[in-house]
Amino acid sequence: MEYRTADDVLRAHWDGRLPVSPKNIAEAMGIEVEALTPDEPEKWRATESGHYSFRGGNPLITYNFMDAPVRQRFTIAHEIGHHVYGDLDAPRDTSEQFSAKSRDPREVAANRFAAALLMPAALVKHMVIEQRITDIAKLASAFGVSTAAMEFRLKAIGLL
Template sequence: MPKMAARYMLSKYWDGRLPVDPFAIARSANVAVEHEADMEDAFGRFEIVNGRPHIYINPDEPGMRQRFVLAHELGHFALKHGRHFVDTSREFAPVQLDEIENQANRFAMELLIPGFAVNILIEKRNITNFIRLTDAFAVSQLAMKLRLKKLRWL
């Protein structure tokens, strides 16, 4: 389900350029995105406000994390998980036991690192250097490693 939801969002709202811009995708999907100070230990939050989806991102987090948090929160929206989520570091652990948070993490990986785009870079453009791939998708090395394992490139 996360894979199909991410593919749908990409097909409908992505401009096809790397790195995938989750902020542009959110705007195109009519999801309001705001940076909110004083989120304490929260990385991000999703909620429905007056019928419109809103995502709040902690501006104190590094840019790469903000991209992943936004993609994760978009996952809550796209997967129709409910009206309100507050996500801290616990929800972004590589091994997530909570199924809803696991789905949102899988959605984020699919959105930011589309499998077909990885395959094109590796097979057609012969880009096999791990750092170049990581930079092309503007994700952490851990995210890229997990994604390449999932796609059976590692």
């Protein structure tokens, strides 16, 4: 199946429950997802949050097991973005690349994709406008993201 946007991926693989599970979605897309731990010194890089690559010809997302759960979720969603956009030569992702200061267009696009995947615009708008949930921490908790990611998303969809 071909995907162009996070909405395409959500329509094809999301069960409608919050928080969105990027790991389940990646696996449904045929992408292996593997947590990297310090127990595997040949693979471990403490400064690496995630990476999209291929192993044995199959797509693989790796993420840092030591990162906070919200970071792990965002990393997996970000790497799904690299998969969808065909970014085979994207660099290994460090915390700097997840920052709003990142200028690499591939990283900016993957960050936007991750935000859209984890925080679907229609649902965020529904919760803010219809359910009147305006506390950023409560919204972040509901979507399983950091408050910084939620604030970024709220701005991106015109609610802040």
